[in-house]
Amino acid sequence: MNIDVPAGGEAAKPPLLRVSGVTKRYGAAVALHPIDLEVRQGSFTAILGPSGCGKSTLLRLIAGFAEPSTGKVEIGGRDVTRLGPENRPTNMVFQGYGLFPHMSVAENVGFGLSIARRPRPEIDQRVAEALRLVRLEDFASRRISALSGGQQQRVALARALIMRPLILLLDEPLAALDLKLRQAMQTELRRIHRETGGTFIFVTHDQSEAFSLADNLIVMNEGRIEQAGVPQDVYMRPNTLFVSQFVGDTNILPGIRRGDHVELALGARFSSPGRQGQTTFVLRPEALRLDAATPAGSAPEGTALRCTVEEMLLLGGEARVTLSIGNGETLVARLSDPRDGEAFRPGMTVTVRWADKALSEVGVAA
Amino acid sequence: MTGWPRALRRGLALFPAFGILTGLFFVPIALLFAVSFWSVKSYRLVPGFSPDAYARTFSFYGPLFISTMLIAAAVALLCVTVGFVFAYGARFRSGRYGDLFILATMITLFGGYLVKIYSWKAILSANGILNSALIWLGLVDAPVTWFIFNRGAVIVALAHFLLPFAILPIYSALRNVPDITLEAARDLGASPWATLVRVVLPQCKAGLVAAFAICFLSAAGDYVTPMFLGGGSGIMLGQFIVSEFSTRFNWPVGAAMSFSLMGVSALVIAAVWLAIVGRRG
Numbered sequence: 001m002n003i004d005v006p007a008g009g010e011a012a013k014p015p016l017l018r019v020s021g022v023t024k025r026y027g028a029a030v031a032l033h034p035i036d037l038e039v040r041q042g043s044f045t046a047i048l049g050p051s052g053c054g055k056s057t058l059l060r061l062i063a064g065f066a067e068p069s070t071g072k073v074e075i076g077g078r079d080v081t082r083l084g085p086e087n088r089p090t091n092m093v094f095q096g097y098g099l100f101p102h103m104s105v106a107e108n109v110g111f112g113l114s115i116a117r118r119p120r121p122e123i124d125q126r127v128a129e130a131l132r133l134v135r136l137e138d139f140a141s142r143r144i145s146a147l148s149g150g151q152q153q154r155v156a157l158a159r160a161l162i163m164r165p166l167i168l169l170l171d172e173p174l175a176a177l178d179l180k181l182r183q184a185m186q187t188e189l190r191r192i193h194r195e196t197g198g199t200f201i202f203v204t205h206d207q208s209e210a211f212s213l214a215d216n217l218i219v220m221n222e223g224r225i226e227q228a229g230v231p232q233d234v235y236m237r238p239n240t241l242f243v244s245q246f247v248g249d250t251n252i253l254p255g256i257r258r259g260d261h262v263e264l265a266l267g268a269r270f271s272s273p274g275r276q277g278q279t280t281f282v283l284r285p286e287a288l289r290l291d292a293a294t295p296a297g298s299a300p301e302g303t304a305l306r307c308t309v310e311e312m313l314l315l316g317g318e319a320r321v322t323l324s325i326g327n328g329e330t331l332v333a334r335l336s337d338p339r340d341g342e343a344f345r346p347g348m349t350v351t352v353r354w355a356d357k358a359l360s361e362v363g364v365a366a
Numbered sequence: 367m368t369g370w371p372r373a374l375r376r377g378l379a380l381f382p383a384f385g386i387l388t389g390l391f392f393v394p395i396a397l398l399f400a401v402s403f404w405s406v407k408s409y410r411l412v413p414g415f416s417p418d419a420y421a422r423t424f425s426f427y428g429p430l431f432i433s434t435m436l437i438a439a440a441v442a443l444l445c446v447t448v449g450f451v452f453a454y455g456a457r458f459r460s461g462r463y464g465d466l467f468i469l470a471t472m473i474t475l476f477g478g479y480l481v482k483i484y485s486w487k488a489i490l491s492a493n494g495i496l497n498s499a500l501i502w503l504g505l506v507d508a509p510v511t512w513f514i515f516n517r518g519a520v521i522v523a524l525a526h527f528l529l530p531f532a533i534l535p536i537y538s539a540l541r542n543v544p545d546i547t548l549e550a551a552r553d554l555g556a557s558p559w560a561t562l563v564r565v566v567l568p569q570c571k572a573g574l575v576a577a578f579a580i581c582f583l584s585a586a587g588d589y590v591t592p593m594f595l596g597g598g599s600g601i602m603l604g605q606f607i608v609s610e611f612s613t614r615f616n617w618p619v620g621a622a623m624s625f626s627l628m629g630v631s632a633l634v635i636a637a638v639w640l641a642i643v644g645r646r647g
Contacts, residue, residue: 063553065552085549085552085553086553086554086555086556086557090553091553091554092549092550092553094549094550096544096546098544098549098550099547099550100547100550100551100565100569101547102568102571111551111554111564115555115556115560116555159550159554160553160554163554163555
């Protein structure tokens with residue numbers, strides 16, 4: 001699957017990472033169906049999916065901890081499929097960090113260079129640099145057990161980054177941290193990515209984490225890539241029902257296409273050429289507009305429906321309104337300003353509107 | 367009064383264990399320590415305060431002391447090495463069968479101590495299994511006599527008996543080494559050997575020293591194995607402690623030898639601990 005490349009000369013450059021036709025089987029069980037994937041230099045890529053979707057397996061295949069059953073992994077144009085992690089230009093930040101408990105912070109960070117038999121002054125200097133990058137300058141001689149979870153996370157980052165990997169791999173990097181720390185680390189990771197200019201790939205099951213960090217999003221499910229692209233595009237234009245549901249909330253609207261028009265089960269009809277027969281559209285809750293006034297017929301470029309407010313939830317910074325269409329169908333709308341929500345009370349008749357271009361077709365729902 | 371002070375209650379809870387330890391261990395040891403300064407006059411113990419027993423221990427039994435320490439050290443090193451290889455295999459190379467292998471080593475303990483000594487005798491003696499096999503294979507013409515009744519036979523038999531006691535602490539130390547640290551080392555470019563030396567071994571140092579200590583102390587104090595496999599002249603101090611207490615009825619010397627053995631063994635283990643684990647633990 002090709003990743004969208006921003007306008008400019010970069011499109012001509014070959015991708016830094018190319019995974020082609022990679023599968024992974026454990027006996028009869030298939031962990032990964034054929035995966036094709038390209039990541040360009042300098043990107044911050046998130047592999048997002050529920051647990052068991054194969055995202056960690058894919059990361060381990062890129063790192064070299066597992067060998068694919070079929071297919072090829074290329075980094076910087078070189079085939080690395082048969083190389084172990086010790087021979088790949090990648091380094092990993094492990095879930096749970098895997099720091100060496102018998103070494104100090106500086107010894108942990110310098111481990112890779114010391115294995116590579118770099119001269120002592122170079123190791124000392126690069127350790128200092130790496131610790132400065134993760135803002136742990138004053139912790140060099142601490143023992144690992146004396147560090148907090150967030151500090152250990154930074155040591156793990158420094159230990160991997162000091163190797164100057166072509167690709168930094170992060171396995172659920174923030175999963176073990178509490179919310180406050182997680183948000184702080186997200187900011188840190190963005191800064192470190194910017195300052196190093198490196199290529200980062202991380203695995204997560206947390207969609208908000210993926211959206212706040214990544215400029216390139218890969219959504220996986222059941223061993224397959226469901227969709228890849230710029231996060232905002234994936235959010236606004238989900239290709240599949242799974243993506244629309246896993247990445248944010250969604251309204252699922254079954255319908256039938258006859259000729260150049262689609263009739264949705266909830267009663268709307270709009271122009272949309274394509275494959276005839278049963279189909280499904282999805283609609284993001286924030287694409288809905290509510291209006292207490294009487295409708296003036298059909299909206300331009302969109303749909304307007306009369307409906308009843310069933311439930312209204314004020315959720316701090318936003319409001320969620322559940323609407324009943326009348327024929328048993330419901331819609332959920334999200335209002336970004338909760339003050340708007342206060343105008344709508346359960347039982348009220350309102351008009352809901354949306355632009356037709358906000359609808360994404362995801363094919364026939366299973 | 368609502369109850370006794372906390373410290374007192376805690377003291378009472380400790381009492382049974384403390385009582386058993388005091389009554390069955392410290393008191394006899396203290397008595398024996400006192401006896402080591404007494405003397406013997408015409409088969410009678412005479413209380414006093416004389417260093418004669420210690421002087422005799424180190425002058426007369428000095429070479430034997432060294433020999434005993436060397437045998438114990440050889441046994442302990444053998445057990446720690448073989449035990450580490452076994453425990454490493456069970457921990458990192460056996461998947462979920464690791465615990466099963468450890469259980470199997472524990473089962474060998476049911477065989478008992480004397481049974482093992484006699485089986486080594488059956489293997490190593492002049493008309494034993496090993497010699498029969500060598501003759502049958504045509505590798506030797508006459509039975510080899512140096513398999514048994516020497517230090518080598520004692521070391522092999524003691525190591526065989528003590529191996530499970532080395533495996534246990536090493537395995538439990540290795541269980542606390544996270545797999546992920548091995549993966550991290552590999553990811554940072556470390557070879558399997560470098561990972562072993564720089565990541566695995568340092569993380570299980572305490573277990574290795576514990577295994578060494580258990581095997582060293584058990585071997586240093588043993589007198590049955592050398593009696594059966596070590597030859598007639600005696601090669602370990604324990605054999606002579608027995609004879610000082612029984613046939614010679616020289617309790618002070620026997621006691622002095624016991625305490626010297628304990629003291630020197632403790633020094634050896636302390637030195638090993640300091641050298642390997644260091645002061646930081």
